[in-house]
Amino acid sequence: MNATAHALAGSPTLWELLRRRATRSPGRTALLQGDRAITFGELRERAERVAAGLHDQGVRPGTPVVWQLPTRIETVLLSLALARLGAVQSPLIPYARDREVSFALRAARARFFAVPGEWRGFDHTAMGRRIGAPGLFEAYAHLPEGDPAVLPPPPVSGTEVRWIYWTSGTTSEPKGVLHTDRSLIAGGATLGHALGLTRDDVGSIAFPYAHIGGADYLVMLLLYGFPALLIEHFALPRSLAEYRRHRVTTAGGSTAFYSLFLAEQRKQPGRPLLPALRLLAGGGAPKPPELYHEVVRELGCRLTHGYGMTEVPMITMGSPRDTPEELATTEGRPPPGMEIRVVDGEIRLRGEAVCRGYLDPAHTAAAFDQDGFLRTGDLGHLTPSGHLVLTGRRKDIIIRKGENISAREIEELLHGHPGIADVAVIGLSDPLRGERVCAVVEQPPGAPALTLAEVVAHLRERGLATHKLPERLEVVEALPRSDTLRKVLKYRLRERFA
Known part of the structure; x- marks a missing residue:
């Protein structure tokens, strides 16, 4: 049985993954941030108390809750508490402002809105009041807690839509992307398998946890039992001390992260920037082949790049087992269960990690073909070895x-x-x-x-x-x-x- 099929056996929920990990290794560290650390056992216990506090406030299975929070331990606790209740949660990156937030609250029919209070010079609470946000509360100053005895049984199936993520708007409003625990677990399971991670690794989440990659990374932690360092605001060289202190072995996020690490390494050539680092990994943006070779040569670690999107968080991923040429020039291979079809140069997808569609049924109808494949709008081809090469986007093709x-x-x-x-x-x-x-x-x-x-x-x-x-x-x-x-x-x- 492959890694994805094993993780999805019985269609578990995200909460069930946490229960299993907390039972198997309660004392192992799950999350690190500054001087703080929380074990898997503590993560489960505290998330259940927060779930009880939310239940006291009226959050029930299916209740839509929008949260706009930075990358902190409390954010993970709140998200897991909502998963315990079976609520429908809709994460928003903390940089969104009145217009985008108002749209998300309306479209998701939110009944609660969790904010960090004032964060990086912006008052989210004041914004919530200004736009008339329902059920407004500050998740850090007043993260609710209660007696878990009041809680109903946790959800038993991972196939119901319980997540609404948002695509970046361009000339129109953002689209609400519908995910299930099952689709997020499929993405996280295949990502961890492709990277060859073990319980001895120390990961890192330096991007907004509200990004779909946040939940996928959490799935990896729960499946493999290793900890992750949370970076609330990634900035170099300031963030390097935390990476070194916790001996992070795998880092990344996207092409921009690779370039930033490389620029810092060039300030001190010959001296390892992060001595414990063995792997940079990410996706979300094109990776020039030359950048791959520069990172490997100068940072002295492996680099694996993948292909994903809000609608499908893990499509393909490079593996440390791939050749340097494959790692430099492709986006890796799809995992078992991810079908890729190339139609007139466009990549189309069908598989466990694919979203259920969009909040707007018209968007769903336009996005899927008659065989149930998602039209990505990305252009590319598969190599004889099964690796995917991206060549651009339909809208990124210039016609001269x-x-x-x-x-x-x-x-x-x-x-x-x-x-x-x-x-x-x-x-x-x-x-x-x-x-x-x-x-x-x-x-x-x-x-x-x-x-x-x-x-x-x-x-x-x-x-x-x-x-x-x-x-x-x-x-x-x-x-x-x-x-x-x-x-x-x-x-x-x-x-x-x-």
Whole structure:
């Protein structure tokens, strides 16, 4: 039986996974944060008391609860308490503001809204009052607790929709993505198996726990019994002390995290940045092959990259058992039970980790084909070995004079230019060509000003076809990024430079 099938046997709930782990290894550390630590046994006991406190306030099975909380131990406790009650929980990243929060509360029909109070200079409680949030409470100053004797039995099936995650909005409102405990467990189980993690590892969650990767990472902890360091606000070099103190063995999050660690390593070449680190892993954004080789060579650890999205948290994942070439140029292989179909270049998915659809039935109908495969909008192909290669997105294809141009291909070639720290290639409307190719770049500190001629010459040297060469260059202080996995928001660049 493969790892996913074993984890899903009997369709367990997230709470059942915690019960099993707390019974098997109650004294093992589960979460670390600063000077604080909590064991799996304590995690279960405290989460049950919080569940009782929420029950006293009126939270019942199926009650919609929106929470907007940073990456803290209390956030995990609250989420597990809601799982114990069988409530429908909807996490929001703490950077969302009035408009996005109001929409989520309305769309999810929330009856309660948990906030951190004031966090990083913003008063979430005041925002909640301003927008008329129902059942507003501060989860840290007043995390409710009660007597577990009042609780009804925990949910017994992991197949009911109990999670609403939100996709990033571009030109329209965000979409509410419907998940079950089963789909999240499938994602976490396959991720842990692909990475080859053991109970001797020390993980890390340096991204917002409200991201779908938060619940998936928790699943890994419960299945494998290793601890994770929680980083409330990831910033280098400040966060390095915590990684070193707790001897973190596996870190990451996305391509941006790899680049940040690499930049710090380059400040002290020859001296290991994180001596205990053996693996960087992540996903959520393209990984240039050159970056893979730089990380392995300079940080002295393995790097495995994967492919996932809010709708399907684990699609493919590189494995330490893959060859360097496979790790550098692909997104890994799908686990057993994840079906990938490529239709006209588009990747379509069916499997246990795929969401149940969206809050809006019209979005669901448009997203799934007649065979039940999710249309991802991503373009790519499978290699003979079964590894997935991503080549871009349908909306990230630039059509110039009728020719399709992959923005990702140009970005990967530009990544190796010494005067470019990061780059995004976009298509801009052109009355004669349809679209023109525009490269938007961040430069390293102190680098000489870059010119379009230099960019074009660099790409010519690397054999890029003439019709794909950028016709416009924009240099920005910083590319706009999402607040979760730091993905570049290309729609903002298109709006700015249109």
